[in-house]
Amino acid sequence: MSDIPGIVVNGASGRMGRMLVNLVSENPACRLAGALERPGHEWVGLDVGTAMGKPAIGVTVTDDPLEAMKDAQGVIDFTAPAATVALAEIAAQARAVHVIGTTGLDEDDLSKLEAAARHAVIVRAGNMSFGVNLLTKLTETVSKALDMEFDIEIVEAHHKHKVDAPSGTALMLGEAAAEGRGLRLDKVADRGRDGITGEREEGHIGFSAIRGGDIVGEHDVIFAGPGERIILRHVATDRAIFGRGAVKAALWGMGQKPGSYDMMDVLGL
Ligand SMILES: NC(=O)c1ccc[n+]([C@@H]2O[C@H](COP(=O)([O-])OP(=O)(O)OC[C@H]3O[C@@H](n4cnc5c(N)ncnc54)[C@H](O)[C@@H]3O)[C@@H](O)[C@H]2O)c1
């Protein structure tokens, strides 16, 4: 046992998982305590360093979450909704902070995460970067300042492998824009325009998604009014911004009481 907090990476072979294995291993404030993958994955049983084509780092990839978390205080999870919901219960049993970057969660998934957060710390955000969380604050402020003559549209772009839309970030920004107007996003979201849609409804918040190539993540919040437009933009050029936020969240979460938290709590925004 070590005094340095141990962090497990779930989905270790994924785009974010590989990034996180590196970030956790290289950070002197924590140590890589485990690497998890789905049952049947070719990395299970291999040293995670070797599996990534690098020198061995002494951590074997497992498909058993309890085994992975036996010497850990936190788990960082950028995987898929079903995997994240299943892990939440096990992380709570293991008293490990569960940092969730997974997007595409539905209402049912979210209520299961709320249940797990009664016994454990969960930190979840559709985007873990400082820049996007600051943009979210700015979006709420601008939305509050403008009247309904300004139409709000959120345009996001991501790589061709992304499976969910709108992105978790776009939904975070949409929630903030709705909040600024004292509205609930689910009542005013326009998520899929096609064909004869009719004129835009005042007060609605529109979403558009671009998918292609290796775009890391780009988000515009457009406030289109009569005779002028305000555009707030964030462009991610390196996935490390999400990974660094997640590691920060795991270390922060280790000092908190059980409950549901987000990156605004972690960053004090
Ligand atoms: N919140 C953020 O800041 C942020 C940033 C980037 C990506 N994401 C989200 O993170 C998720 C993953 O993104 P990615 O680009 O790394 O995807 P990816 O497809 O490259 O990786 C997903 C990984 O999860 C693994 N996995 C699936 N089921 C599993 C299970 N039951 N147990 C363990 N591992 C399992 C897969 O094998 C794969 O390695 C997506 O939902 C994405 O939208 C969020």
Ligand SMILES: O=C(O)C1=N[C@H](C(=O)O)CCC1
């Ligand atoms: O690559 C992804 O997938 C990303 N997902 C998050 C989202 O859905 O907003 C954050 C940006 C990258």
